[in-house]
Structures are given as C-alpha cells and as structure tokens.
Amino acid sequence: MIRVFKHYVPNAVLLLGLLDALLLLAAAEAGWEVRAWQIGIAVGSVWTRLPQLVSFAGPLMIAMVAVGAYQADVLVSIRQAAMRLMVAVSLGVLFLALLFFLMPSLTFWRSNLFYAMLFAVAGLVLVRVLFGGLLGSERFKRRIVVLGAGGRAARLELLERTPGSTFVIVGYVAMGEPEPLVPQAIARDAIHNLAEHVVHLRASEVVLAIEERRNALPLKDLLRVRTTGVQVNEFSAFLERETGRIDLQTVNPSSLIFTEGFSSGRMLTAIVKRAFDVIVSLLLLAVVLPVILLTALLIRLESKGPAFYRQRRVGLFNQTFEIPKLRSMRQDAEVGGNAIWAAERDPRVTRVGRVIRKVRIDELPQCWSVLKGEMSFVGPRPERPQFVADLERELPYYAERHMVKPGITGWAQINYPYGASIEDARNKLEYDLYYAKNYSPFLDLLILLQTLRVVLWPAGAR
Template structure:
C-alpha cells in the first residue's frame, strides 16, 4: 500500500487511477482530433490545449472517485464498474460546463466533449477488462508472514481470503505451545533460521499475531528480520491499515498513545478545515434555501407540528449543542423516551420518508456548521442519552469527541446506517480511525465519497 497524507491506498487502485488519468487525457485529445477532422481543420499542437485536457481528466477522475469507481465492488465487477463510470463521466461533464464557464479561455469545444465522453467510456472499460484478471493477482499483493497461529492469525487468514485483499499470507509460524487454530502453521522450533526462512519465501512484511505478548516477543528474530529490510508490523496497526478502522477487540491504551496519529489539533489543518466549513456552509445555505423552504412548507402541511426541530447532541470535548433539522417524524415520536431509528420506522411521516431518503432533512445543519458547533466532516453527533450508555459499554467512546462532529464522516461512507450498540461499536472503529489519521486530504476523500452515499441511497433510514 502507498501512504498518502496518512491514509493508505492499495497499490492496484493507485496503478489503475494513473492508467485512468492517462486514458482520460487521451480521450480528450482523440475527441479533439475527431472533431477537427470533421471540420476539415488542422489538429494543431497538443501543447496549445494541455490545460483544458488536464482539467477534463482531473474533473472526470474526481467524479469517478466520488461515485465509487475505485471501490472494491467496481474493481471486481465490470457491470458495476460500467454503471458507475457512466454516472461519473456524466457528472464530470456537468462540472466541466461550470468550470469552462468560469475559464472561457481554457475550454474544449462542446462537440469535442461529446466525442471525448464516449471515447473515455470505451477506453476506461477496456483497461478494466484487460486488467480485471491481473489486479488481484500475486504481483499486486504483498506477501505476508504471520507470527502466530491462534485466533488473531485466523482473523488475518479470513481477511486475506477476501477478493479485495491487498495481501496474500504465505505462511504462519506458531510461537507458543498452545494448540494452533491455524492448522497449517509451522512451529518456530521447526525453523532453524527465521530470517533465512523469511527471505526464502520472498516475504515483504511480517505481522505479529501473538495471543499473549508478555515475555513472548521474539525480539532477536524481529531485529534481524527488520535489518534485512522486511517491514515488521503489530496486529492492531496492520488491521488499521488494511480495514480503515481501529480494531476495538485488540487495541489498548498504550497502542493509541504511542502510535502515529491524533494530530487534528495542528494549527494549519484546523485553520484549513474551519475556512472550508465557513465558505461551504454559506454557499450551501444560499443554494439550498429555496429547497429548504419548499420542503419546510410540505412538512408543515403533511403533519402537525413545526417544520424544523432542534435536538441536543454531544459535540467537541463532550459539550452539548443544539442541532437543527427538517422534521421527519411525528411530534409524539419519542413520547416513551429516546430510541434508535429503525428500518421502515413507523414514526416517520410521508414527507419524512422522502427527505430522509434524499438527505434533505440534513441541509439546515449547514447553519450549525457556520456557527462552528459542527464541521462538514467528522463523527456524527449522538444524543446525550445514548452517549452516556455507549461510554459505559464501548471502550474509547469518549475519544471520538476529541474532534468536532460532522454532517458526514468516515463511518458514514464506510458503514451502513446503524441503530444498535453493535452498530455503534463498528462505527466507533471508523470514527477513531478518522480522529487518529485526520488530514484535509481525508476530509476531501470523505466529501467525495458522500456523493456515492447520496446518489445510491446507501445507509438512509
């Protein structure tokens, strides 16, 4: 994996993205050539239009990221990838129209874009067809040796068996006298020289999956392996990198304290985040105001009660704040006390089903962002009634309040809507990953992937 701004990107995805960018530039140029041939004019030097070609490729590829073209499902299914590519290129062309309006001196002809769009679809589908059987093969998967043969090693085996896994486990080494869970494991005593064994297998990384680390770390072996250039990783760090979440089953306070991360308080990053929140929330409020007014009227006509409702949520450093949304439930929705939202919740009104499905009920939260109580990106704020219960049942739950809550977040784009303690546990793992690895780049990635969540109605309830 390649680490980019503290976030890991699989080698296969990065390679495919580079191919795509080159192909998008090629599609733009071929579109130009076709149109020039139709008009009977000279093609001219490509250097004269490299700026609009790069804008074309950059915006279309940004749309591809936003709609999930580089997700695991799209990498495995041509049908899935084709549908996402069509949407992405359409969104890219719409975005280009706006950019070209603001930069009229750096535009491609509309007829050029028409041809480039179809050429791009053909080229992008072709490269996926050619590489579909190659991206998941050994050359693109890291070779891992697992030290351990217990339950943790078995978890790694199951993780490596997934089609989208970026690694392949080439061996297991049992390090204790306990009966192995992974039966094919070789005991350490059967290996004369572990360093040579690692070299013979062509291992690129060794992962510690010991059940009990106290007085069990093979320090001499690990030191020799490390000095040969092979990366050595502990179990929790490896899982964090491969899954994009902090594993609550194995993590401990010392790992959180000494591991890299939790730098969201840096002055520059915080300033960039706040500046974006102010500009984006102002723009959203202005653009969405007519939509908010229309649905506020519909909410008022559909059921008794106010169009908007305020609700206390827990924010930064555990401080309470008031969140405002369009009302989507009946007034007596919580007559019996606070409760989780359920699938096909009978408390949701007719208009409420529509605005929740389209996420329109979330739009007024831009005002909360403008006030500085929320951010566009961050862990979703929970109600105090739920927080007090979750802090008792889930370890490290309070740590998610060390960053400002958001309208969308890493958990929202990676995990479907959850309404239980177990769902909260899974979402907490993603929230901790975000708090630990926050950068403006990760915020941008989350905002782009939120487009996918909204377009395909993922997780709405």
C-alpha cells in the first residue's frame, strides 16, 4: 500500500488508476482521429489537443472514483466492474456536455465525444478482463509473517481471504499460546533465527499478533527483524491500515495518544474546511431548493403534519443543536418524544419517505446547519442525546467522536450500512475514529465523491 495524505491506497488500485488514465487519454485521441478521418481533415499534432484530452479523461476518472469503480468487491467481478464503468462514463459525459457548453475553448465536437465514450467503455472493460486476475494475484500483495497463533492470528487469516485483500500470509509463528487456533503455525522454539526465517520467506512485513503482551514481547527478535529492512507492525495498527477503521477490541489509549493523527482541529485545516463548507452549502442550497420544495409538497399531500421538522442532536464537544429534516415518517412516529431506532421496512415510514430516505433527500435541509457552522459536509453523523447516553456507557471511546464536527456524510456512511443497534453503532464508531485520526482534505474529497455511490446503490437505508 501507498500512503496518500494519511490514507492508504492499495498498489493494485494505483496501478489500475494509472492504466485507466492513460487509456482515457488514448480513447479521447482515438475519437478525435476517427472523426477527423471521416470528414477528411488533417489530424495535426496530439500536443495541440492536450487540454481537450485532459478535459475528457479528468472528469471520467473522478466519476469512476465516485461510483466505486475501484472498490475491492468491484475489482474482483467483471459484471460489477462493467456496470459501474457504464454508469461512470455516462455521468462523466453528461458533465462534459455541461463543461463544454460553459467553456467552448475545451470543446470536443459531439461526434468526437460519442466515439471517445465508446472507445473508453470498451477499453476500460478490456483492461479489467485482461489484468483483473493479475492485479488480484499475490504479485501485488504484501507478504507478511504473523507472530502469534491465537485469536488475533485467526482474525488475520480470515481477513486474508476477503475479496480485495492486499496481503498474503506466508507464515505463522506460535509464540507459546496455550491453545493455538492456527494449526499450521511453527513454534518459535523450532526456529533457530527468526530474522533469517522471515527473510527466507521473502516477507516484507511482520505483524505482532500476540494475545498477551505483558512480559511477552520478543524485543530481541523484533529488533533483528527490523534491522533486516522488514517492517514490523502492531496488530491494531495493521488492522487500521487494512480495513480503514480502528479496531475497538484491540486498540488501547496509548496507541491513540502517541501515534500521528487527530489534526482536524489545526487552525489552517479548520479554516480551509470551514471555507469549503460555506461556499458549497450556499451553492447547494441554491441548486436543491426546488427539490426540497417539491418533496415538501409531496409529503404534505401524502400525510398530515408539517413537511419539515427539527431534531435535537449532539455535536462538537458534546454541545446539542437542532438539525432540520424533511419528514419521512408519520407525524406520530415517536409517541411522547421517545427516541426509537429505525427498523428495516419500518412501518412508520411513509411511501414518499421511503424514497427520499433511499436517495438521502431528507438530509438536504441540513445544508442550513452546515452554513450556520453547527455541522460540516463531512464528519461523523450526529446522534440523538438519548442514544448518545446509552452508547457512551456501552462503547469505549464513543465520546471521542464528538471531538470532530459532525457531518451530513462521513467515512462510516460510505463504508457501513444504516445502523440501528448497539452492534451497528460499534462498527460505525470504528470508522468514525479512523476518520477523526486520519483526517485530511484528501479524505474529505474521497468521502464526498463516494457519497454518490451510496446514493446510486443504497445499502441498508431505512
């Protein structure tokens, strides 16, 4: 993996992205040359068309990221990949039509755009057919040795088998566990020189997966392994990198205190984030106001009661505030004002409400909260005070998510379906802590782009 602005990107994804970018430039040039040949004009030097070629490839690359064309489950399925690519190219071409209307100097002829789109779709699918198996092979995966044979080692064994895994375990070393759960592990006593053993296996990383670390850390072994140039990583840090979340089961306060991260409160970062929120919320409110008003009218026509309502939530530093929402449930959904988790196929949800919850239209009025500064576009979703009190008792580190301004969308929202239980809240908290620890404008941009994927392919909306 390569770390890009605190966020890890798999090597295979970076390589595929580079191939896609070159292919899109080639598709744009091929579309131009076909049209030039049809009407009998000189093609000329490719360098004179470079702005037009880049204006075609750039938006399509952004669209592919937005629809999730580089997700692990998509990369291992040609059918899923082809579907996502078709959607991405279609959205990209629609944007290009608008871009070329506003900026005629970048314009391709419509016929050029049509041919370039055909070449792009065919080429992108062909790349995945030809190289999909190679990109998912061990050649692009890190080789790791696991020190430990207990429950943590067994968890790594399961993680290795998940689609899109970026590592392969080439050896396990049992460190004296009374009940080893990985039968193929070699006992440490049977290995004369651990550093030599790791080098012999051509491992690039050693992961410390010992269950009990007190007085059990093999410091001499780890030092010798590290001096050979092999990376040594602790279990929870390895999981954070591989899964994009902080594992509550194994993380400890010292690993959060003494490691790099939690920079969202720095002055320059906060100023940039706030400026972005103000500008985009103003633009978005102007664009979506007709959608909000039309939805409000449909809500009033279907059921009694106001189309809008306000709900108290917990925000930055545990301060409460009220968010505006479009009503998606019956007016009597919560008798006596008692907070109730939304259930799958919840009978309280109206017909209009079911639709707007799927495509997140009910969240659009929260742009006003962003403009006021109570929320940001990206951040942990603000929860209701009644639920927060329960969750802080049940889940460790839950209060730490309130050290970041809440958002309309977030890292948990694009990686985990709607949560309506303590266990769901635990899983989402792991993503929220990862976001708080690894915040960067790059991660915000990635989340905003991939929110489109969640809208197009909703999972678990209730």
